Amino acid sequence: PRVWMAVRTETICPDGTFYIQLAQALERGDLGVALHEMHLNTYPVILAAGHQLGFDWEFTGKWWGVIAATLVVWPLFNWVRRQFDDLVAITACVIYAMHPKFIEWSSELIRDPTFWLLLALSLDWMWRAMVEVRAGTSTSLSLFTRFEGLFLLFPLIMWSVMRWMALREQRGRLIVGAVLCTTAFPLLLIVVNLWFRRERPRREEFH
Secondary structure (H helix, E strand, O other): OHHHHHHHOOOOOHHHHHHHHHHHHHHHOOHHHHHHOOOOOHHHHHHHHHHHOOOOHHHHHHHHHHHHHHHOHHHHHHHHHHHOOHHHHHHHHHHHHHOHHHHHHHOOOOOHHHHHHHHHHHHHHHHHHHHOOOOOOOHHHHHOOOHHHHHHHHHHHHHHHHHHHHOOOOHHHHHHHHHHHHHHHHHHHHHHHHHHHHHOOOOOOOO
């Protein structure tokens, strides 16, 4: 369904034009323009990378959206299966795959399909990190795509508390993993700001 919609869709929405302009500025090395409106964001980077590979802007945005939106079923299935069972996971993936709005938006030149993929990956990896007592840092990319990624902090806190209460050993590893997950985003912002101020001291910092 997503491929069919992509073939039918030939126009770029207004948001798509905006993202292309940011990606073009990023490709030129004009970070002041590229980062001024949306600050750090993964989507213009993806568009610029596709253009560097020789694809035009519309092709890159459209087919990356189709690929990203399709790949959502992989982490979605893994996460829901671990939470419930195979039947519930298959049902969730079918509902997502056949939802009309998700199909329509998949081929649009917008950042939403990228966010869906990163959100599902974050939930899957975060749950595995808590259950297996490992560190997870994929949440940062979700935060760099849409601010709604901040809502991932709620399951992170809730699952961490649940695992803390259930564990008798390795509680220290759980604390270290939770701290790494929550500090990866601000630490990366600090690094980028320090680099940007060194290279362009008169520019404002990015958030």
